[in-house]
Amino acid sequence: MDNFHPEVVAFCCRHCAYAAADLAGGKRQPYPSAIKIVELPCTGRIDVVNILHAFEDGADGVLIAGCLDGSCHYIKGNLYARQRLDYVRGLLCEIGLEPGRARMINISAAMGVQFAELASEHVETVRALGPSPLRRKINQGEAT
Amino acid sequence: MIVAEKKPLEAIARMLEGSGRVLAVGCGTCVTVCFSGGSKEVATLAASLRMKRSIEDRPLAVVEAMVQRQCEWEYLEPLAEQMKNVDAVLSLGCGVGVQTLAERFPTMRILPALNTLFMGLPSAQGVWEERCQGCGSCVLDKTGGICPVSRCAKQLFNGPCGGSQNGRCEVDEATPCAWHMIWERAEALGMSEDLMSIEPPKDWGTSRDGGMRRMVRNDLRLPEDQDKEGNE
Incomplete structure (x- = not known):
């Protein structure tokens, strides 16, 4: 497990988390290279199938980072994203993946340090869960 | 839908x-x-x-x-x-x-x-409710557009069962009493007197028992199909 380097796709709202990740970088606040950021206009843009495709393509974890409650630029996008994530967690159980691999966090654009902390926390959760069985399959496929 | x-x-x-x-x-x-x-x-x-x-x-x-x-x-x-x-x-x-x-x-x-x-409708975003059971003989004209077949747990045709409380069904409190709604609607339409007449037993022969139902409109059929059937 020591040589396991998780891959976590982070769907980030550009009004908050994406800017917060940028701020973390500006402050020289490190966060794991496992985090692969996908910028979204709002977390409300994310669909169930986008999260599933991230896992299907080998992500060990998914992080959805949206605005603080009550601060969504589109009023309720972050609330919809949370509901969809809850739905996806149910699907992950049915599929045979741990629901803990997917998590949502809520931060503001000023919370660069917190972004780094929460992203690191999720990477550690995923590291503890081990590599996604789907990623192993993809790697095996590439090797053969 | x-x-x-x-x-x-x-x-x-x-x-x-x-x-x-x-x-x-x-x-x-x-x-x-x-x-x-x-x-x-x-x-x-x-x-x-x-x-x-x-x-x-x-x-x-x-x-x-x-x-x-x-x-x-x-x-x-x-x-x-x-x-x-x-x-x-x-x-x-x-x-x-x-x-x-x-x-x-x-x-x-x-x-x-x-x-x-x-068969139903989205009563709120993310919520769907039944509105029709396809019973084959619609009574919505007599009940103010509220269906006692699909919305009354006992499918009654002459008023509520007596078990409903505060407009809710005794079978399931989450369900509004269809007959409570029918009465309120009739009052709003000034038609509550119409509900006083006794509705005879419904003909369920048009409903779901007895296998597959079929509707035929001869004016829409292909003439060759009708000829074929005539020759059989």
Whole structure:
């Protein structure tokens, strides 16, 4: 497990988390290279199938980072994203993946340090869960 | 609309035990607008099945397809080509869609991915409620547009049962009493006197017992079909 380097796709709202990740970088606040950021206009843009495709393509974890409650630029996008994530967690159980691999966090654009902390926390959760069985399959496929 | 919901993934996976390549077909009408069988749901189910089977070391290829309406022959024609390389078809249509596919493609295994629930409407975003049971002899003219067949737990035709409390059904408190609503509506329309006359027993002969029902409009039929039947 020591040589396991998780891959976590982070769907980030550009009004908050994406800017917060940028701020973390500006402050020289490190966060794991496992985090692969996908910028979204709002977390409300994310669909169930986008999260599933991230896992299907080998992500060990998914992080959805949206605005603080009550601060969504589109009023309720972050609330919809949370509901969809809850739905996806149910699907992950049915599929045979741990629901803990997917998590949502809520931060503001000023919370660069917190972004780094929460992203690191999720990477550690995923590291503890081990590599996604789907990623192993993809790697095996590439090797053969 | 016809309202349906996805079967548990485990149940769908069980149906596909012996399959290695399937075609998942959505339907662009009722089940698209109740978010059970549209293109997104096809993609979601296809990804879920692929992942489940990959984890189990038994890869499954799922080809995704959509038709505008699974319940009409002409829309199914483009599927014939896509069915050539699959060993089963998973329909995300209602029960009618599944059966139309099965009739059109008799040598192919057609499997239902959804449970068809009822004819209804979205009463709020994300909530669907039954409104019609297709009983075959509509009484909505007498009940102010509120159906006692689908909305009264006891399917009563002459007022409430006496068990309802504060406008709620005694069978399920979450359900409003249909007859309470019918009375309030009649009062609002100034028609409550009409409800005083006794409604005779309903003829259930038009309803669901006795097998498949059929509607025929001779003015719309093809003359050659009618000739054929006349000669039989």
